[in-house]
Amino acid sequence: xxxxxxxxxxxxxxxxxxxxxxxxxxxxxxxxxxxxxxxxxxxxxxxxxxxxxxxxxxxxxxxxxxxxxxxxxxxxxxxxxxxxxxxxxxxxxxxxxxxxxxxxxxxxxxxxxxxxxxxxxxxxxxxxxxxxxxxxxxxxxxxxxxxxxxxxxxxxxxxxxxxxxxxxxxxxxxxxxxxxxxxxxxxxxxxxxxxxxxxxxxxxxxxxxxxxxxxxxxxxxxxxxxxxxxxxxxxxxxxxxxxxxxxxxxxxxxxxxxxxxxxxxxxxxxxxxxxxxxxxxxxxxxxxxxxxxx
Amino acid sequence: xxxxxxxxxxxxxxxxxxxxxxxxxxxxxxxxxxxxxxxxxxxxxxxxxxxxxxxxxxxxxxxxxxxxxxxxxxxxxxxxxxxxxxxxxxxxxxxxxxxxxxxxxxxxxxxxxxxxxxxxxxxxxxxxxxxxxxxxxxxxxxxxxxxxxxxxxxxxxxxxxxxxxxxxxxxxxxxxxxxxxxxxxxxxxxxxxxxxxxxxxxxxxxxxxxxxxxxxxxxxxxxxxxxxxxxxxxxxxxxxxxxxxxxxxxxxxxxxxxxxx
Numbered sequence: 001x002x003x004x005x006x007x008x009x010x011x012x013x014x015x016x017x018x019x020x021x022x023x024x025x026x027x028x029x030x031x032x033x034x035x036x037x038x039x040x041x042x043x044x045x046x047x048x049x050x051x052x053x054x055x056x057x058x059x060x061x062x063x064x065x066x067x068x069x070x071x072x073x074x075x076x077x078x079x080x081x082x083x084x085x086x087x088x089x090x091x092x093x094x095x096x097x098x099x100x101x102x103x104x105x106x107x108x109x110x111x112x113x114x115x116x117x118x119x120x121x122x123x124x125x126x127x128x129x130x131x132x133x134x135x136x137x138x139x140x141x142x143x144x145x146x147x148x149x150x151x152x153x154x155x156x157x158x159x160x161x162x163x164x165x166x167x168x169x170x171x172x173x174x175x176x177x178x179x180x181x182x183x184x185x186x187x188x189x190x191x192x193x194x195x196x197x198x199x200x201x202x203x204x205x206x207x208x209x210x211x212x213x214x215x216x217x218x219x220x221x222x223x224x225x226x227x228x229x230x231x232x233x234x235x236x237x238x239x240x241x242x243x244x245x246x247x248x249x250x251x252x253x254x255x256x257x258x259x260x261x262x263x264x265x266x267x268x269x270x271x272x273x274x275x276x277x278x279x280x281x282x283x284x285x286x287x288x289x290x291x292x293x294x
Numbered sequence: 295x296x297x298x299x300x301x302x303x304x305x306x307x308x309x310x311x312x313x314x315x316x317x318x319x320x321x322x323x324x325x326x327x328x329x330x331x332x333x334x335x336x337x338x339x340x341x342x343x344x345x346x347x348x349x350x351x352x353x354x355x356x357x358x359x360x361x362x363x364x365x366x367x368x369x370x371x372x373x374x375x376x377x378x379x380x381x382x383x384x385x386x387x388x389x390x391x392x393x394x395x396x397x398x399x400x401x402x403x404x405x406x407x408x409x410x411x412x413x414x415x416x417x418x419x420x421x422x423x424x425x426x427x428x429x430x431x432x433x434x435x436x437x438x439x440x441x442x443x444x445x446x447x448x449x450x451x452x453x454x455x456x457x458x459x460x461x462x463x464x465x466x467x468x469x470x471x472x473x474x475x476x477x478x479x480x481x482x483x484x485x486x487x488x489x490x491x492x493x494x495x496x497x498x499x500x501x502x503x504x505x506x507x508x509x510x511x512x513x514x515x516x517x518x519x520x521x522x523x524x525x526x527x528x529x530x531x532x533x534x535x536x537x538x539x540x541x542x543x544x545x546x547x548x549x550x551x552x553x554x555x
Contacts, residue, residue, distance in 0.1 A: 174396040177347055178410035178462065179386035181378075188413055192400045276400075 050153025076154030449480030
């Protein structure tokens, strides 16, 4: 990184450290924090959207929609996360490739499934073999986002469904008495009132999602846990920057990162909660008192 | 006083399972009339009120609104209003005031008052705000426009709910025990508003336990007992010289002072 880092074996003390901490691999390590944050930033709204659709479907008056919604929630809730994370990305990947194969190579007559192999024509590969490395990485990352969103969407769906049902019947009945259609009732009364009941569950879910990000490693994305293990392990003199096993320090760093992340999100949720509380049968003084405490 | 009928019920019946709660009720509210429904708990008076704006479905009988009968499909306990648009149109012209106020908790008082006029009736927002502020002023809580329901006393909330009802410019107002959830001192501020509305000649159907209120504002009082109209008439007759034993007992038990007047 720095010009004086050309000959690492000649360096001492802080200079050595500054060179050590700015190697290419360390840069990849720092970038992976961004990867985790990006995963959270993309997954949370997607999961919320899935959950929202699941919750609305499972409360639908149309029976098939209701079955789809309930099956989705029940299935994901009933299967261990880790099994799901191993299964969903592969299934999604093969699913996409299967559809592309059918669309792009209709002339190929051999079956796609050959024993344990899943063979699609070259043009159907995702991404194409010829695509640059970053596309392969992005594709893997997006599969990971989708998998996380499907799993956490089911939990969010359950939370949201409960929240919809927790809105007092009197509030809904009043809207009906004033002539609202069920659509107006949903958008004007049910949805705005539902959040206060959903927030505690969603904040929990967010904390679990935050702590589940190391599962990215399982999906082949090089996340912060992967790099902490990689960089912290003992480096012999064959490396430019030999050092004993420093994994403890690297993992301490991760610990601080995760603690900070959850602390910041807790504060954000507390503020949201205070905002919603204002209009929900809790008086302003409660909200004010809660504000003073922080 | 004109005699256009706003609400007409003929032989309205309703069951909850095997229990028949309304056993053929007739009621007519003409323009400018205030009809009070009195009776002990479980007599069916709130159910009757809720049947009028179709929050509950009555299983037999005719409901007419300004001469237009509600269209039904099915019969008996499976009977449902046939025309959703008709239901909504009728509801927008019959504003309901609830015992527990039922202000929408996530909106300010002003938001509550303009909500249905803007969302349901599609009125211009600025005009609705102007009217809402005038109505809040009329019920004496103009300074609470920006407050949330939870920040108000029960009496203030009920007055806000009345402003919300008036904002719809309804043909009739339905009151479901509007003062029953209030302390005696808060009750009076709501009673005054209801008296004022009656004096303005608004058409109202009022379910109440407050015999003095019923006596003061009504043009016609209906005493319901176990799902039937036991006795009815002008307030002076009903409260002054009750004909049936049931009504005499009821009046004696609820408000001896009025019964003796």
